[in-house]
Structures are given as C-alpha cells and as structure tokens.
Amino acid sequence: MTGGQRLMRVVVALILLVMIAPIVVVVVLSFSSASYLTFPPPTFGVRWYREYLGSRDWLAATALSLEVAVSVVVLSTFLGTLATLGLARLPRMARMLATGLILSPLIMPVIIVAIGVYYAFARYGLVGTPVGLVLAHTCLAVPFVVTSVGASLAGFDRRLEMAALSLGATPFGTFRQVTLPLILPGVLVGALFAFITSFDELVVALFLSGANAVTLPRRMWEDLRYALDPTIAAVSTLTIVVTVLPLLWAHWVRRRAG
Numbered sequence: 516m517t518g519g520q521r522l523m524r525v526v527v528a529l530i531l532l533v534m535i536a537p538i539v540v541v542v543v544l545s546f547s548s549a550s551y552l553t554f555p556p557p558t559f560g561v562r563w564y565r566e567y568l569g570s571r572d573w574l575a576a577t578a579l580s581l582e583v584a585v586s587v588v589v590l591s592t593f594l595g596t597l598a599t600l601g602l603a604r605l606p607r608m609a610r611m612l613a614t615g616l617i618l619s620p621l622i623m624p625v626i627i628v629a630i631g632v633y634y635a636f637a638r639y640g641l642v643g644t645p646v647g648l649v650l651a652h653t654c655l656a657v658p659f660v661v662t663s664v665g666a667s668l669a670g671f672d673r674r675l676e677m678a679a680l681s682l683g684a685t686p687f688g689t690f691r692q693v694t695l696p697l698i699l700p701g702v703l704v705g706a707l708f709a710f711i712t713s714f715d716e717l718v719v720a721l722f723l724s725g726a727n728a729v730t731l732p733r734r735m736w737e738d739l740r741y742a743l744d745p746t747i748a749a750v751s752t753l754t755i756v757v758t759v760l761p762l763l764w765a766h767w768v769r770r771r772a773g
Contacts, residue, residue: 538755545748552745563749573750576734580714583645583730587652587713592706594653595660600694602661603668618658625718628655633722643725651723652713659712660705667701707761715758 540554545563547556567573598617602610620628632651633642641647671694679689695702717732724733731754738747 541748541751542755544745545752547745547748549745552743552748563745566746567749567753570746572729573731573734573746576729576731579645579728580731583648583652584710584713586645586649587656588706588710590649591653591656591660591709592702595657595705595709596664596698596702598657599661599664599668600690602665614661617661620655621658625655629719629722632719636723642723643727645728647723648720648728648730651719652716655716655719656709656712659708660702663705663708664698664701667698671697704765707765711758711761715754 544552544554544556546559546561547553548558548560548562549556602613602617605613629651632654636642636647636651641650675693675697679693680686684692715732716730717736720730720733721736724730729737731750735747735750735754738744
C-alpha cells in the first residue's frame, strides 16, 4: 500500500467519524438517567424511553407521522410508477421537459416549496389537516420514486412487452406479468425513500401541520425550542432506527436485483 492510499484511508475515516459522531452522541444520551442532557451520562437506563412510551403527545405525533408516511408511500408509488412509464414513451424533448418538472421539488429549496404549498392549500382549507400533509409530502416523494423506477427502466427491454402483446396479453396483463416484476426492485426502493422522505420531513410540516396535525418532526422541533429534555434523544434514536432499517433493506433489494 502506497503512502497516498494510506492518506486517503485516513481522510475517509476522519470524514466518517465526523459524520457518525453526532449520531453516536445522541444514541448514548438517549440511555442517560440524568434529568438533563449531559455527556457523558452519569448513569445509564431506559428512563427516557419510558417517558416517550408514556406520553400521549409523543405517541400521537408518532402515530400521525406513520399514518401520513404510509399514505404517502401508497400514493407516491402509484403516481411515480405511472409517471415513469409514461415518461419512457414520450419523445426525447418532451421527456426532458416533463422529467424536469416532476423532479423540480428536488431542485428547489424546501422552504420555497413549503411557502407555495401553504398558500395553495390555504385556499381549500387543507392547512392543519392530515390530508394536506399527505398531498404535500407526496409532491416531495414522487421524484424519488420516479428516479428509482427510471433507473430500473433504463435496462428494460421493450421487446418483452411487444412479445407479450403479440401473444394476446392485454396492456394491463402485460404490465402485471412482464413489466412490473422486472422493475419491482426499483418500485420498492422508491417506496422506501418515499416513506423516509415523509416520515422525516420538517419544513413543510411546520407550515401545514397547524395545531391539529402535529407530526413527530414538528413535535421534536417544538420540544427542542421550548422544553428540552433527554426524551428528545430517545425519540431521535428511534427515528434513526426507523430511517436506517428501510435504507438497509433498500440496499439489500438493490444488491439482489443486481
């Protein structure tokens, strides 16, 4: 191993350490038995996990976030998959324009998207409702589904669809029996990213949740500003677990597909 390779490994290790260290600190703090955030903790325990499980506000916010995220997964996966299939059949220039419009929520700053969604939804009374959150988060999640399914379609042989149609299959039967099984890994990965996008989203939730539809990230934000205690470390650790597990599963799906 050359000196340059050793230096590169050290640099990579330092970058990973800087990125992982805050997460490790939060996880350690979540097991503290102290009444305030202090590192290192004087003693360890699961006091703050019990506080979380015994809090009606925290559990209600968690349940709402899960309900919204599951709804977003269903809606964004359906719309994103259909959009990707439609994009693949457009002329090149039209496909580039439509793709840019669909992926614009990934390009625009989230605060701009949140302001636009707030003013649009306020007219129809959707601010402060779970429906408004689902629709807004779907706008943010669809680009991830389109990107993931589009990657699967990049290596798809359209002649397989033509062969199925020539043998008497209906368009829906062709999609169900030929197209969907081949792009299914991309669909599943897109659905997982849609779930993570919705479950972890804060900026749009700050604008739309109001007082009646408080999501878990919004509840964490309020606790961090007004009533900081180690419960937020326990909630953060659980959120990390809920986020990391789907990512690991998505990586496993990608490897199997490869």
